[in-house]
Amino acid sequence: MIxxxxxxxxxxxxxxxxxxxxxxxxxxxxxYGYREYILYGGLPPVVLLRTSEEKIVLLKHxxxxxxxxxxxxxxxxxxxxxxxxxxxxxxxxxxxxTIPTKLSNTF
Numbered sequence: 892m893i894x895x896x897x898x899x900x901x902x903x904x905x906x907x908x909x910x911x912x913x914x915x916x917x918x919x920x921x922x923y924g925y926r927e928y929i930l931y932g933g934l935p936p937v938v939l940l941r942t943s944e945e946k947i948v949l950l951k952h953x954x955x956x957x958x959x960x961x962x963x964x965x966x967x968x969x970x971x972x973x974x975x976x977x978x979x980x981x982x983x984x985x986x987x988x989t990i991p992t993k994l995s996n997t998f
Contacts, residue, residue, distance in 0.1 A: 907933035973998065 908916075910925070913933045917924040931937050931946045934953075940946050959971065968974060980997060981989065 905935075908935060908938060909933065913938055 910928055910933070913928050914921065914924050916938050917927065919927075931950065934950075937946050937949055940949060959974065962968070962974065963971065977994070977998060980994070
């Protein structure tokens with residue numbers, strides 16, 4: 892994360908929690924803790940939320956604000972729908988090789 896205060900930039904490095912760190916905060920069995928860790932990840936703010944709906948809203952917000960806006964701004968893009976379609980295509984074929992020609996032909 893990069894924060895600015897009076898024109899000065901400061902970087903804060905944040906890493907997801909390990910599974911053992913996650914379990915230190917999780918209230919439940921290791922079985923359900925593992926399922927949640929795999930599904931939602933180990934970002935500290937997500938671990939502290941109680942309901943699935945809250946976790947999904949936060950993760951979607953982080954994705955849109957951090958990744959989508961950053962990619963859009965850095966590359967001077969305006970069409971968020973096409974970028975969303977590309978991301979959906981890539982994430983639906985996560986176990987496959989990504990072939991640029993196939994990606995280009997699809998879009």
